[in-house]
Amino acid sequence: MALEFAVEVFQNEFLPEGAAEVNAILTVSATGDAGGGAAEPDADAAQVIIVDTSGSMRYPPAKLAAAKRATEAAIDALRDGVKFAVIAGTERAEMVYPALRLLSDASPQARVVAKRAVAKLQADGGTAMGQWLLLAQEVFRGHDSGPRHAILLTDGQNQHETPEQLTAVLDRVAGAFTGDCRGVGTDWQVAELRRISEALLGTVDIVAEPEGLAEDFRAMTATAMGKAVADVSLRLWTPEGAEVKFLKQASPGLLDLTDRRVEAAPRTGDYPTGAWSGAESRDYHLCVRVKPANVGERMLAGRVSLVGPGGDVLGQGRVLAVWTDDTALSTRMSPEVAHYTGQAELAEAIQEGLEARKSGDVETATARLGRAVRLAHESGNTGTAKLLAKVVEVQDPATGTVKLRARVADVDEMTLDTRSTVTKRVGKDR
Amino acid sequence: MTMESSPLPDHASGHLPPEGDPPGTDAAGAAPVEPAAVPTGPAAVAVEADEDAVTGPVPVEAQGVAARPEPAGAGGAEPGAKASSRESCPACAAPVSAQDRFCEECGRNLRVQRTPLGGPEAVADPACGCGGAFDADGYCGRCGRARPSVRDRVEFVLPGLAGVSDRGRRRQRNEDSMAFGRARGRGVAAVVCDGVASSERAEQASQLAVDVALDVLLTAVQTGGDLEGATGDAVLAADAAVGRLARPGAEQVAPSCTFVSAVLTDDTATVGWVGDSRAYLVAGAGAARLTTDDTWAAHLVAEGVLTEEEALTDRRAHVLSRWLGADSGLDAPQTVTFRVETPGLLVLCSDGLWNYLPEPEDLLAVLPRGVAPVEVARELVEVALKSGGHDNITVVVLQLRGGHGA
Numbered sequence: 017m018a019l020e021f022a023v024e025v026f027q028n029e030f031l032p033e034g035a036a037e038v039n040a041i042l043t044v045s046a047t048g049d050a051g052g053g054a055a056e057p058d059a060d061a062a063q064v065i066i067v068d069t070s071g072s073m074r075y076p077p078a079k080l081a082a083a084k085r086a087t088e089a090a091i092d093a094l095r096d097g098v099k100f101a102v103i104a105g106t107e108r109a110e111m112v113y114p115a116l117r118l119l120s121d122a123s124p125q126a127r128v129v130a131k132r133a134v135a136k137l138q139a140d141g142g143t144a145m146g147q148w149l150l151l152a153q154e155v156f157r158g159h160d161s162g163p164r165h166a167i168l169l170t171d172g173q174n175q176h177e178t179p180e181q182l183t184a185v186l187d188r189v190a191g192a193f194t195g196d197c198r199g200v201g202t203d204w205q206v207a208e209l210r211r212i213s214e215a216l217l218g219t220v221d222i223v224a225e226p227e228g229l230a231e232d233f234r235a236m237t238a239t240a241m242g243k244a245v246a247d248v249s250l251r252l253w254t255p256e257g258a259e260v261k262f263l264k265q266a267s268p269g270l271l272d273l274t275d276r277r278v279e280a281a282p283r284t285g286d287y288p289t290g291a292w293s294g295a296e297s298r299d300y301h302l303c304v305r306v307k308p309a310n311v312g313e314r315m316l317a318g319r320v321s322l323v324g325p326g327g328d329v330l331g332q333g334r335v336l337a338v339w340t341d342d343t344a345l346s347t348r349m350s351p352e353v354a355h356y357t358g359q360a361e362l363a364e365a366i367q368e369g370l371e372a373r374k375s376g377d378v379e380t381a382t383a384r385l386g387r388a389v390r391l392a393h394e395s396g397n398t399g400t401a402k403l404l405a406k407v408v409e410v411q412d413p414a415t416g417t418v419k420l421r422a423r424v425a426d427v428d429e430m431t432l433d434t435r436s437t438v439t440k441r442v443g444k445d446r
Numbered sequence: 447m448t449m450e451s452s453p454l455p456d457h458a459s460g461h462l463p464p465e466g467d468p469p470g471t472d473a474a475g476a477a478p479v480e481p482a483a484v485p486t487g488p489a490a491v492a493v494e495a496d497e498d499a500v501t502g503p504v505p506v507e508a509q510g511v512a513a514r515p516e517p518a519g520a521g522g523a524e525p526g527a528k529a530s531s532r533e534s535c536p537a538c539a540a541p542v543s544a545q546d547r548f549c550e551e552c553g554r555n556l557r558v559q560r561t562p563l564g565g566p567e568a569v570a571d572p573a574c575g576c577g578g579a580f581d582a583d584g585y586c587g588r589c590g591r592a593r594p595s596v597r598d599r600v601e602f603v604l605p606g607l608a609g610v611s612d613r614g615r616r617r618q619r620n621e622d623s624m625a626f627g628r629a630r631g632r633g634v635a636a637v638v639c640d641g642v643a644s645s646e647r648a649e650q651a652s653q654l655a656v657d658v659a660l661d662v663l664l665t666a667v668q669t670g671g672d673l674e675g676a677t678g679d680a681v682l683a684a685d686a687a688v689g690r691l692a693r694p695g696a697e698q699v700a701p702s703c704t705f706v707s708a709v710l711t712d713d714t715a716t717v718g719w720v721g722d723s724r725a726y727l728v729a730g731a732g733a734a735r736l737t738t739d740d741t742w743a744a745h746l747v748a749e750g751v752l753t754e755e756e757a758l759t760d761r762r763a764h765v766l767s768r769w770l771g772a773d774s775g776l777d778a779p780q781t782v783t784f785r786v787e788t789p790g791l792l793v794l795c796s797d798g799l800w801n802y803l804p805e806p807e808d809l810l811a812v813l814p815r816g817v818a819p820v821e822v823a824r825e826l827v828e829v830a831l832k833s834g835g836h837d838n839i840t841v842v843v844l845q846l847r848g849g850h851g852a
Contacts, residue, residue: 255590256576283588306590311616314592316585334583337590341616 019046019245019294021322021331026352026442029336030345036305038317040335041266041352041442046322048244048294060162061241062099062119064152064193065090065233067112068170069104072203073139079200080139082226083169088131089230090167093237094122101155102130105148105168106141107176117154144176145212146185153192163291164193165240166216167233171200174208182208186215190276191247194290196236198223199434202426206433214271217290222434224427243291247325250287250300251280254318259305263287266356267299270363270437286323299442301356306337314338352442355395359439362391362400366436370407370429373420382408382420390416397440403432558664559604560627565653566600595619597649601820602626607634608820609842610827614798615835621648622796622840623703625656627664633711635663636842637680640723640796642702642769651691651701655684655770663709673709674781677718681705681779685720685770692772702771705779706737706794708844715786715846718779721766722797726809729790729846733806733813736782740768758804764797790846791822798839799830819843 027040065087073080087102094100099119102112113130114120120130148168156164174182195216197209200223213220223229250273254260265271277285289298306317318335340346369384385408392401393413401413406428408418535542536559540551547557573579578588585592597620600611606628613620621641628634639655641648659680666676684705692700704721717725722739738744742765743757757763768776793809803809803826814825823841830839 253587255586256578256588258590309591312613312618314618316583316590316592319585334585338618340618 019048019292019324019330021046021248021292023320023322023331023333025320025333025335026350027335028346028348028350028353029338030340030342030348031308031337032343032346033311033339033341034308035339035346036308037261038302038304038306038335038337039350039353039357040302040318041350041356042250042300042302042320042333042335043297044250044289044300044322044331045297046245046292046294060099061243062156062159062162062164062193063090063094063237063240064101064103064119064155064164064166066103066105066109066148066152066166066168067134067137068106068143068172069137069139069141070106070143070170070172071140072143072172078226079171080137082229083200084134084137086169086229086233087134090233090237091122091127091130091134093234093241094127095241096122096124098122098241099159100130101152102134103148103151103155104137105143105145105170107144107147108141109144109148109151111151111155112137117151119155119159142176143170143172143174145170145174145208146177146182149185149189149212152195153189156193163240163243163246165218165243165291166193166195167236168195168197168209168212169200169229169233170197170204170209172203173205182211186212190215191288194218194246196220198229198232199430200224200226200229202430206430210434210437217271217288219269220434222427222431224431239293240291242293244294245324246291248289248292248330249278249323250289251284251321251323251329252277252287252302252318253281253284253321254304255306255315256283257307258283258317260285261303261305262301263303264301264360265289265298266301266359267439267441270360270439273300289322299352299356301353301360302335304335309337309339311339311341355442356439358391358395359397362388362395362397363436363439365391366400366404366432370433373407373429378420382418385420386416386418388416389413389418395440399438399440400432400435403428403435407432557630558627558668559630560660560664561602561609561625563657565623566596566602600624601824603818603820604628604634606819607636607842607844608818608823609636609638609840610820610823611840612798612827612831612835612838614838615831617643617836617838619649620838621652621703622798622838623649623652623656624794624840624842625660626842626844627660629664629668632670633667633709634844635660635667635707635709636794636844637663637684637705637707638723638794638796638840638842639684639703639705639770640721640798640838640840642704642766642771644699645702645771646693646696646699647691647701648703651688651771652703654687654691655703655705658687659684659705659707663707667709667711670711673711673714673716674718674783677707677709677716677781678778680707681718681720681770681776685774685776688770689772689774697773700772702769702774704740704766704796705770707779708792708794708842710786710792710844710846712847713786714783715792716781716783717792718781720768720770720774720776720779722764724795724797724800726793726795726806727790727846728793728806728810728813729788731810733810735806738780740780741765742767786846788846791819792844792846793822793826794840794842794844795826796838796840798835798837799826799841801837802830802833819845 022045024043025040067083101119104110104112113133120126152166196218197213197220199209209220262274273287276287280286304317309315315337317337320333322330365384365388369381372380389404407424411417535549537554538552574586576589578586580593581587598613602609609624611622611624624638626636637656637659639652641652662680662683704723706719706723708717717736719737722741725736727734743760743763746752747757812829822843826841827839
C-alpha cells in the first residue's frame with residue numbers, strides 16, 4: 017500500500033535582527049491510497065512477543081497467568097499470514113514459538129500450537145533484556161518487506177546485564193525493528209524501559225493490574241498490523257553552517273530523535289520515524305540554528321521530507337526564516353511551538369520533581385512538580401494533571417502551588433513518571 | 447494649476463540659478479536635441495546614435511534589445527545611413543527599417559519605448575551569491591537564501607531617462623514600482639508609485655498603477671493632448687484600477703499606493719502627485735521641490751501647527767492624507783505645469799530616497815554631475831542605501847533639454 021505524507025509547518029518565520037534560532041512544529045500526516053482508508057494493509061507485518069519469565073513473575077501468581085493470557089490475546093489478534101514469534105526472556109532468551117529462530121505464518125493451526133506453547137511457560141531465572149532483544153533481531157532478520165514490531169513485557173529490573181551492555185545492544189538493534197515496552201507491577205524501572213522503548217521508537221507504559229494486559233496486547237498487535245510502511249525516515253536539509261539543535265517527536269509522545277541522525281547527503285540527515293499506518297498523524301518539533309542574514313532577507317532554514325525505505329520522497333515541507341525589524345512580527349510566538357515547548361518542559365519538570373522527591377529534596381520536588389501542575393493546567397493536559405494530583409496536593413493549579421503528599425502509592429508515582437512523556441496534542445482549531 | 451512660464455511653481459522651495467547659467471549636467475545640456483519636428487526621423491529602434499550622445503552608451507538591456515548602441519560619434523549619421531539590416535525590433539528581433547512605425551513581424555509599435563508591462567521580466571538567476579544553485583522553489587541548496595526577487599533591484603534605461611528601484615536594506619519586498627516611456631519625437635512620461643506597506647498586495651497595486659497611468663500619459667504624448675488633463679486622467683484610471691484589486695469586506699487593507707508622474711514634451715512639463723512621493727527639479731546650481739506631500743504632517747505644517755523639522759520626526763510624517771485605492775475617495779491629483787527653459791533634470795522618487803534627503807539642497811549636494819540619468823539614479827539610490835535603506839527606494843531621472851533647439 018502506497019502512503020502519501022503531508023507535511024504542515026507551523027512556525028513564526030519572522031526573526032529579529034541577529035537571531036539564529038528557528039523553531040517549527042512539523043505535523044506529518046500519512047494517508048493511504050485514495051479510497052483505501054481503512055483498507056487492510058499488505059499482510060506483511062511481523063510481530064514478536066517477548067514475555068519476561070524470570071523468577072519474579074511467579075509472585076503474585078496472577079502475574080504470569082495474566083502475561084500468558086495477554087500473549088494469547090495478541091496471538092489471537094494476528095491476522096492470517098502475519099509473521100510472528102514468541103520469545104521467553106530470563107537471563108537468556110529462548111524461543112517459545114516456533115521452535116526454530118524464525119518467524120512463523122499466522123494460521124488457525126499455528127495459533128493453536130503457539131498458544132499451547134505459551135500455556136506451558138514457567139517462571140524461573142534472571143533478567144537480561146539485551147539478550148531478549150538480540151534474539152528478536154535474529155528472528156526478524158530477513159523480513160525486509162514490511163513493518164517489524166516487538167512487544168516487550170517485563171516486571172523487573174535488568175539485573176543480569178550492566179547498563180553499558182544494554183546500551184551496546186540498543187545501538188545494535190535500533191532500526192532493526194520497532195517496539196513497545198510494558199511494565200507490569202511496580203518493581204521495574206521506568207528509566208530503563210523508557211530507554212529501550214525510545215531506541216525502538218515506541219512507547220512505554222505501566223500495567224499496574226495484570227488483568228489489563230490482555231486488552232493492551234490486543235490493541236498493540238492491532239496497531240502494529242495496521243502499519244502500511246516500515247522504515248520511514250524524516251530527511252532534513254539545513255543550510256550550510258546550520259546546526260540542528262534538536263528534532264523531537266512531540267506528539268503522540270515525546271521522543272528525542274536528535275542523536276539518531278544518519279548523514280544522507282551534504283547538509284542532509286535522516287532521522288528514523290519507524291512504521292506508519294495509512295491514517296496517522298504525528299507532530300515533530302524542530303529547532304535549527306542558522307547563520308543570521310540581513311533584515312529583509314528570507315532563508316530556507318530547513319526542508320523536511322518523508323522518505324520511504326527505497327529512498328522515495330513521500331512528502332515535503334519547508335521551514336523558513338525571515339529577518340525583520342518589525343517587532344510586531346518577530347515577537348509573535350507560534351502557538352504550536354509554544355505548546356510543545358511547554359509539553360517538553362512539563363515532562364522534564366515531572367521527571368526532575370520525582371527524582372528530587374526520591375532523594376528527599378522536598379524543596380526542589382515541590383518546585384518542579386508545582387511547575388508541572390501549572391504547565392499541565394495551562395495546556396489543558398488533564399490526563400497528566402490527574403496523575404500529578406495523586407502525587408501532590410494541588411492548592412492552586414494556576415500558580416502551581418502544591419504540597420507533596422506524605423504517602424504516595426508506588427504505582428501512582430510510576431504511572432506519573434511513565435506517562436510524563438505523553439503530550440497533549442496542540443489544538444486542532446489552529 | 448495652470449501653466450506657468452517660470453520653471454518654479456509658487457509653492458516650490460529652493461531656488462534656481464539665473465537663466466543662462468551653465469547647467470549642472472553639461473554633457474546633457476550640450477547634447478543635440480531630438481528633432482521633434484521630424485516625426486518620421488530615424489527608426490525607433492531601441493538605441494539610436496543621436497540619443498546615445500545624450501544618454502551615453504547605455505544599452506537597453508532590460509528590453510533584450512538586439513541592436514548594439516552606437517558610439518556617440520556616429521550621432522551625426524543621417525537617417526538613411528542608419529537603415530541598415532542590423533536594426534531589429536526590440537520585441538521579436540525581426541529586422542526593421544528606419545522608417546517603420548510598426549514591426550512587420552510582431553506589430554510592435556516602434557515609435558514608443560517603455561518599461562515592460564507588469565514590471566521587470568524575470569531573469570533566471572542560475573546561481574546564488576554563495577556559489578550554490580537555486581532549487582525549483584527558489585532557495586539556494588547550499589546557504590538556503592531565497593532567490594532575490596526580480597523586483598529587489600530594477601534598473602531600466604531609455605534615451606533621456608532612466609530609473610532605479612531598490613528593495614532597500616530592511617524591507618522584505620520592494621513595493622515601489624516605476625514605469626516610463628518615450629514616444630519618439632514627441633516626449634516622455636514617467637510614473638513612480640509607492641505601495642502602502644500596511645495594505646494588501648501593495649506591490650501589485652503600485653505596479654498596476656504605474657502601468658495604467660503610463661499608458662494614459664504616453665497616449666497623450668503621442669497625440670499631443672493636454673498634459674494636465676492627461677495627468678488627471680492617468681491618476682483616475684490608476685485609482686480605479688487599483689481600487690478593483692480590493693477584496694470585498696477588506697476595505698481597511700485595500701491595496702493602495704502613492705503616485706507621482708511627470709510628462710514632458712519639448713518645452714512643457716507637467717508633474718502630478720497623490721501622497722508623499724515627490725518630484726524635484728534640478729537645473730544648474732539650483733534645485734526645487736515641485737510637490738507638496740499629501741500627509742497629515744505636511745498638512746499640519748501648512749497650518750502652522752508643526753515646523754518642517756518637527757514634521758520630519760513626527761510619527762504622522764508618513765501617514766498619508768491622500769492615496770490611490772478602493773478607499774481613496776480621490777477626485778484629482780495635485781499638478782504643476784511649467785515651461786522647460788533651461789536644461790536640467792527632473793527627479794521622481796519615493797520617500798525611501800527623500801527621507802534621507804528631505805530638502806532640495808540635500809539632493810543637490812549629493813547629485814553627481816555630468817553623467818547619464820541612470821548614473822544619477824544609481825547614485826541617489828546608493829546614498830539612501832548607505833544611509834540605512836529603511837524603505838524601498840525608487841528614483842526616476844528625466845533629462846530636461848530646455849531652451850528647445852539649443
